[in-house]
Each structure stands twice: as structure tokens, then as C-alpha cells.
Amino acid sequence: MPEQPLRLAMLGMIPGNGHPFSWSAIINGYDPAALAQCPYPGITKYMGAHAPETVGIPGARVTHVWTDNPTEAPLVAATAKIPHIVQKPEAVIGHVDAVFIATDDGFDHVRRARPFVEAGLPVFVDKPLATSIGELRTFITWKKAGARLLSSSGMRYAPELDPYLDGAGGLGELRWISSTTAKAWENYGIHALEPVFRILGPGFTSIRLETAPGLEVAHLVHRSGTQVTLPVIYDGGATFGAIQLCGTAGLATIRCTDTYTTFRRQLVAFIEFLRTGRSAYPFSDTVELMAVIIGGLRSRAEGSRRVEIAEILSALSP
Numbered sequence: 001m002p003e004q005p006l007r008l009a010m011l012g013m014i015p016g017n018g019h020p021f022s023w024s025a026i027i028n029g030y031d032p033a034a035l036a037q038c039p040y041p042g043i044t045k046y047m048g049a050h051a052p053e054t055v056g057i058p059g060a061r062v063t064h065v066w067t068d069n070p071t072e073a074p075l076v077a078a079t080a081k082i083p084h085i086v087q088k089p090e091a092v093i094g095h096v097d098a099v100f101i102a103t104d105d106g107f108d109h110v111r112r113a114r115p116f117v118e119a120g121l122p123v124f125v126d127k128p129l130a131t132s133i134g135e136l137r138t139f140i141t142w143k144k145a146g147a148r149l150l151s152s153s154g155m156r157y158a159p160e161l162d163p164y165l166d167g168a169g170g171l172g173e174l175r176w177i178s179s180t181t182a183k184a185w186e187n188y189g190i191h192a193l194e195p196v197f198r199i200l201g202p203g204f205t206s207i208r209l210e211t212a213p214g215l216e217v218a219h220l221v222h223r224s225g226t227q228v229t230l231p232v233i234y235d236g237g238a239t240f241g242a243i244q245l246c247g248t249a250g251l252a253t254i255r256c257t258d259t260y261t262t263f264r265r266q267l268v269a270f271i272e273f274l275r276t277g278r279s280a281y282p283f284s285d286t287v288e289l290m291a292v293i294i295g296g297l298r299s300r301a302e303g304s305r306r307v308e309i310a311e312i313l314s315a316l317s318p
Helices: 019-028 041-048 070-080 109-118 133-144 159-167 185-200 259-276 283-301 309-315
Strands: 006-011 060-066 098-101 123-126 149-152 174-179 204-212 215-222 227-233 242-247 251-255
Touching (some): 006 019, 019 041, 019 060, 041 259, 098 259, 109 123, 109 133, 133 149, 133 283, 149 259, 149 283, 159 251, 159 259, 185 204, 185 215, 185 283, 204 283
Parallel strands (some): 006 098, 098 123, 174 227
Antiparallel strands (some): 204 215, 242 251
């Protein structure tokens, strides 16, 4: 007998983040007429580039959806052919095998995730997992107690990174990396940081976040000696996903544009985690990434002081 598809709940949608549309459609497939009404043109474009009959992830279905604004749930459900709309997030408990917290408000993820962690359900939390010491410490406590948690930026899975992973690419020793994102450090800094983390691995030692009108620039140092610059251009959507790698033997410029494959890989990784219990990366990676994000916020609040990542990590201890 084939395994029954995993039943998944897509929970939460806030302004500026259309993941319930795209993530659900990538898993379930989509209805073209409903997709045409999606208020996120980028999603309509990259989803519409794939014929409906080619879209879907075998062995999983988004069966339930809830959005912060109840009037938005029917279009999400119609777009991704989700059969059940619930009136409150907790209503999915007992009816699904795992949940997605599909919002990028890292300051509010503990509240959103708590009912499902306490119910023993696996939870995928959209990036960033947490933007404060207290919230991150809660997730660490839950994880140590056996909670099944996963969180990442989709940019971890960008296919354009593949030629440069595990020391490949022929660039020699990396001396400097730049990775650009849009919006603000709190919610989109992780999109610039996580692909760099995939290339360098763990070991960021310090961060300084400088600000100017409409712009933030994070300056990071890695234990390898590589220096990293992460510009966050508030209205810089046109520059999102541009990465430059400078090494002793060469230079590479990467432009991450395959959003569909990026998100599909991210979703498949979570579904494999549900099936096997094995994560594609250790939770300690996520903790370090969040420590860098929190360190950047501390640096900004304290006049662009250089903050040691060890300072943040030590504060996470009970």
C-alpha cells in the first residue's frame, strides 16, 4: 500500500509576504484562473511559467489554510486547491501532520508556533526564526525538549549557488563576499546572509550594521578570514539576490533568479524531514544565523558598534 500523503497546514499571511500562495501552489499544483487574481505579480509570473500539470510535490498536500485577514484565505485556497479554510490556526490540530508558519515577522513566531509545538506537531517557521534573544532561546528550549522544528530562507536552496558549494568554483581562498537584499534587516537580511552561510559554513565572528536613509549595510567577519558585506536596500527589489564572490584565483558574480526551484527545494527539504526525521542541516546553523541577525539589530541600536557573535550566543544560555 502506498503511503498516504502528508497533510499540511499553511498558517498566517501578512502584508508583503505571499508565501501561502506560492508554497501551497508548489506543493498542491494550482488553478490558473485563481492564480491570475493573486495580488503578488512576481508569484503569478514564476508560478505561471510552469504548466499546472507539471507542478506538485508527491506525497504531500496542503489540506488546511488560515490567513491573518480572513478575507484573503478563499483566494489562497482557490489558487492552490486547498479544501479546508479554518477560522483559527489551532483548529488544524488533529487534522494535519505538520504546519507551516508562513509569516516573516520574526518577532512573533513564538506566539504563532507555540500551540503546534505543544501539540507535538512538526513546524516549519518562515525566515527569520527569531529576532530577539528571548524568542530564540524559547525555540532552542523547545528543540532540546524534542520539538521537530525547521526554519530557513529559501535562498539556502538557490540552484545558482550549486557550483560554489563545498569549495567548488575554482575561486581559490575567498577573501570577500557581497550579497544584496531588499526591504529591511529584520525580515530580509536573512535572505542575503543564508546563501553566504551555505558557501562559507558556520563561524561568523562579528557584525557591524551601518545605516543611511533607505539603506543598511552589514559588515561581517568569518573565522576563515573572509569579510562579508550585506547591503540591504529598502527599495532594492531589482537588486535582490545579487552575490559576488572574490577569491585568490578568481571572481564570480551570481544572480539568483530561479525562485520556483529555490522554493520547491526548500519545501521538499521539509517534507523529507517529516518523512525521515533527518534535517538537511543542523539546528545549530539556524541558531548561528539568528545570532548574526540579532547581533546586527544590536549593532544598529548601539550606534553601529561591532558586535561579537559570541556575545549573542552566550546570552542564549539559560
